[in-house]
Amino acid sequence: MRTPCADWRSVARTAVAQQRMEAAKYPDDPRLTVSAGELRVQEEDFRTGWAAHHVATLSVGTKFVNHPVAGEPSLEWDTLTASTDPDKQLVVWTAEALSPPATDCTSSPPGPRPPSHVLGPVSRPRPGPPPAQ
Structure with a gap:
């Protein structure tokens, strides 16, 4: 995430705050609990952000990305x-x-092309037991 995001620290802080909001909204969701626990152990930035206790729910925003052809x-x-x-x-x-x-994004960078398909709406899975492994 750090390489493609020009403002990754801001993006990371917002993502942690959004995950904390989801955890408050769904306190019995074991997937959120496990995910937050693993990230706190593995990622210093996540651990620091989680300890700050910020929550966020966003519906609009701006993101700056590092694109191989278009720049930022x-x-x-x-x-x-x-x-x-x-x-x-x-x-x-x-x-x-x-x-x-x-305009520059219309030309593809060299290398393999992503599959041609349209993504539909993303819905958050309902809280419940984690899927069987």
């Missing part, structure tokens, strides 16, 4: 939440249409 484009994102189930969300990313980074 600014990407805006919006989260659309289903009115019938707030755990179902679709995140939409946009770049300014005529900006050089947005």
Whole structure:
């Protein structure tokens, strides 16, 4: 995550705060408990962020990425939440249409191409027992 994110420290702080918010929302979810425990052991930045006790729930934002062709484009994102189930969300990313980074992103960097498919909405799994290993 550190390499593609130009502002990875800010992104990491926000991600930790969002995970803490989810843990407060779903205190009995063993996957969140295990995930937070493992990250606190393995990642100093996560451990520090978790100890700060910040929580966040964001629906819009800006991210700056390090792109191999476009440089550091600014990407805006919006989260659309289903009115019938707030755990179902679709995140939409946009770049300014005529900006050089947005134009440069139309050419692919050398190397293997990602599969051509459209991702549907992402929904958070309902709390429950972890899947069998």
